[in-house]
Amino acid sequence: xxxxxxxxxxxxxxxxxxxxxxxxxxxxxxxxxxxxxxxxxxxxxxxxxxxxxxxxxxxxxxxxxxxxxxxxxxxxxxxxxxxxxxxxxxxxxxxxxxxxxxxxxxxxxxxxxxxxxxxxxxxxxxxxxxxxxxxxxxxxxxxxxxxxxxxxxxxxxxxxxxxxxxxxxxxxxxxxxxxxxxxxxxxxxxxxxxxxxxxxxxxxxxxxxxxxxxxxxxxxxxxxxxxxxxxxx
Numbered sequence: 001x002x003x004x005x006x007x008x009x010x011x012x013x014x015x016x017x018x019x020x021x022x023x024x025x026x027x028x029x030x031x032x033x034x035x036x037x038x039x040x041x042x043x044x045x046x047x048x049x050x051x052x053x054x055x056x057x058x059x060x061x062x063x064x065x066x067x068x069x070x071x072x073x074x075x076x077x078x079x080x081x082x083x084x085x086x087x088x089x090x091x092x093x094x095x096x097x098x099x100x101x102x103x104x105x106x107x108x109x110x111x112x113x114x115x116x117x118x119x120x121x122x123x124x125x126x127x128x129x130x131x132x133x134x135x136x137x138x139x140x141x142x143x144x145x146x147x148x149x150x151x152x153x154x155x156x157x158x159x160x161x162x163x164x165x166x167x168x169x170x171x172x173x174x175x176x177x178x179x180x181x182x183x184x185x186x187x188x189x190x191x192x193x194x195x196x197x198x199x200x201x202x203x204x205x206x207x208x209x210x211x212x213x214x215x216x217x218x219x220x221x222x223x224x225x226x227x228x229x230x231x232x233x
Contacts (some may be wrong), residue, residue, distance in 0.1 A: 020188055028174060028212065029034065043120065047114070050071065051125040082176060092108065104182070109173055117162070124161075137188070160220060171212060174186060178191070
């Protein structure tokens with residue numbers, strides 16, 4: 001207990017450490033938001049192809065193409081994030097010129113989460129009432145019009161909920177990236193907390209991550225409910 005209290009006094013008196021926490025919070029939010037935005041765009045495209053391109057979809061694609069796409073997505077989802085991140089580090093060096101830091105962790109975050117988001121989007125799009133789609137088809141709507149004006153608007157509340165889940169998952173991935181050179185709160189928890197046996201620092205980093213999760217989960221849930229009520233009017 002005395003050692004813990006001593007660590008508390010040292011931590012609260014260490015101005016440089018608190019600056020690290022401020023930078024870590026910003027880096028965590030920045031990398032998570034950037035990766036989530038790109039992953040959601042890719043996930044929406046892949047999810048639409050998975051639903052619209054199936055045999056009874058609005059724009060069927062050749063069976064072999066769909067099988068290859070499903071297989072590739074399943075492979076990416078099967079690889080543990082830390083292993084996938086190590087495999088993608090050369091790509092990070094090619095794109096951003098380094099394999100260490102917050103920016104270098106964004107490409108692996110995108111690749112690791114795009115397939116996950118694609119499956120979430122696929123599930124959301126499949127929840128749309130097929131009767132609505134059939135009605136649009138009977139009115140002569142093109143596949144693009146059905147996707148853009150019917151399927152996506154009807155599934156919007158579910159998509160927002162899925163994107164909230166994706167954001168929180170990517171936030172967790174980003175924290176794990178600190179173990180192999182990523183930035184943000186994960187790096188602080190490991191480098192300043194775990195490796196230096198300052199468990200208070202690690203605890204504070206975890207609490208800050210929990211707070212971020214709670215904030216974004218609350219915002220996402222409220223937005224989902226608001227959109228759902230609009231659609232029911």
